[in-house]
Amino acid sequence: MLHLRQVDERGVTLAATLVRHVGRKPPVLEADGTQVDPVRLGGAAGATMWRYDFRLPADPAASYQxxxxxxxxxxxxxxxxxxxYTSCNGQEHGDLDRPEASRNAxxxxxxxxNDRAPLHLxxxxxxxxxxxxxxxxxxxxRDWPDIDTRPQPASALAELREALRRAFFLRYAFQSAQAGYAAVAARVPSLSMWDDHDICDGWGSLPEDILDSDVGRTLFDVARESFLMFQMGCAPDEQPPVATGSGHLSWRVDAPGVSFVAPDLRSTRRPERVMDxxxxxxxxxAITGAPTGHLFLLSSVPALGPRLSIVERLMGLTRRMEKYExxxxxxxxxxxHRAEWQRFLRLILDRHERPETPVTVLSGEIHLATRGTMDAASGPLHQLVASGISHPAPPTAFARGLGTLARFGEAPLKGHPIRLRALPGRPGIYCAQRNYLMLTRRDGAWAAAWALEKTGLTPELAL
Known part of the structure; x- marks a missing residue:
């Protein structure tokens, strides 16, 4: 699995990770005529993860062996x-019991x-x-999140940590080796940000006594270790090279004419806040300091979305809906989160309206494909939602219902209304097909198109 570290016009700095059974010597990697020995990142379940750090020149024939x-x-x-851009690679229950052919289509x-037109990222x-x-x-x-929140004995927590570490490691390793995903991960450098299911459903929005319980903190710690190893190519106690700070996993990577920024919306989330x-x-x-050029901002939860205050008020009328809170x-x-939301939108809007610094927001999470715009003096600020690449698509009726809600509109910043829109060439605001997003730069101009499972690639949207 390839992880992007740094890029410039002369080439790229990469890390490649590899899982091997304990006792099986890891192979040597060769890149640009140099042999690279691995470093051990960690392991569980009778296996070890190794990492190779290397650089490849800007060469059409660049490769590693x-x-x-x-x-x-x-x-x-x-x-x-x-x-x-992809998101939502799985499903809540029985994910790894699905046939690979259908799961990873x-x-x-x-x-x-990628074989036809190699991806850069x-x-x-x-x-x-x-x-x-x-x-x-x-x-x-086992009954998470309906757990005993009282302090647990140290011996029980040690057993829990090892059991969770094994379970996370096996799930990552088994999924990463599946056909389709493995072919992409070994050839295309990745940058990743986590969301709740990389920890557990609703992490950060659950009641604080659950989040801060001994079981909750152990679950988070092991999930973070596993994310660092498998999604960032780092040891559990290592600071990711692309990180923008400590105590969270936000990152930024700059490349010629473009930057990529991903805020961590989970590590410090609580029911009353998104980020500390x-x-x-x-x-x-990270956002204000990015160099001139297009900035792609990964917001794991959509930053431009339908008005939810109506839904929240209706749900507050009945206790039967509390489980969806x-x-x-x-x-x-x-x-x-309205005050934080306004702060977030103002931050990216200020960047977007500076000369030669357009922003495009990339989001997932909702298991549907859609797009949105926010009016700005410099032209629309686009949000592109692609979700999910392997999660089953929800019923079409759900997409229609959400589309009805989206027509109410929203304007958290005065003078900058948000509008949700259909994909190019598609009816309806939300598309209920599995999907991923393609971003292309041609002669300095960026465009986006959605790859939809049933109907193929949409027409391009100029950004």
Missing amino acids: IDGREYRVNTRWGGDLNVA MWRQLAER LLQGGDQIYADEVTEAHPIS DATWRDVTD DDLRDQWQSRT
């Missing part, structure tokens, strides 16, 4: 670019697209795994 196989990598970032399509916007079932690995977490002060400071610095709290548009 390992285990007797050659992997071509598109390393020329100075001109035209091909970038893919869109990954195989993306791998074939894979952006993964959240829910790369659905870890909901890992809590079944130990008795004291330190995360806000580092995210603000955390789902609404997850959204930027929740009444609870």
Whole structure:
């Protein structure tokens, strides 16, 4: 699995990770005529993860070799670019029991697209795994989130940590080796941000006594270790090279003419906030300090969405709907987060309206494809939603119902109304098909198109 570290017109700095059974010596990697030995990141379940750090020049024939196989990598970032964005790679229950052929159909399509026109980057916007079932690995977490929140004995917590570590490791390793995904991950450098299912459903929006319980903190710690190893290519105690601060996992990567920023909307989330002060400071610095050029902002939860205050008021009328409260709290548009939402929108709007610094927001999470715009003096600020690449599409009726809600409109910033819109060439605001997003730069101009499972690639949308 390839992870992007740094890029410039001369080439790219990469990390490749590899899982091997304990006792099986890891192979040597060769890149640009140099042999690279691995470093150990960690392990569980009788296996070890190794990492190779190396650099490839900006060469159309750039590649690395390992285990007797050659992997071509598109390393020329100075001109035209091909970038893919995905999210929601799984489902809540029985994810790994599904046949690979149907589960990974869109990954195989993306791998074939990469064979025809090699990608420079894979952006993964959240829910790369659905870890909901890992809590079944130990008795004291089995009923999550309906758990005993009282302090647990140290011995029980040690057992829980090892059981969760094994469960996370196996889920990541098994999923990462599946056909389709594996073909992309080995050839296309990735940048990833997590969302709730990479930890557990609704992490951060659940009641604080659950989040801060011994079981809750152990679950979060192990999920973070696993994310760092499998999605960032780092040791559990290592600061990611692309990180913008500590205590959270936000990152920024700059490339010729373009920057990519991903705020961490989970590590410091609580029912009454999305990010703590330190995360806000580092995210603000990352966005305002990015060099001139197009900025793609990964917001794992859509930043431009339908008005939810009506839904929240209706749900408050009956206790039967309380189980969905955390789902609404997850959204930027929740009444609870409105001040933070306005702050977030103002931050990206100020960047968007500066000369030669357009912003495009990339989001997932909702298991539908859609897009939105916010009016700005410099032209519309676009949000592109692609979700999910392997999560089953919801019923068409759900998409229609959400589309009806979206017609109410929203304007959290005065003079900058938000409008949700249909994909190019498609009816309806929301598209209920599995999907991923393609971003292309041609002669300096960016465009986007959605790859839809049933109807193929949409017409391009100029950004």
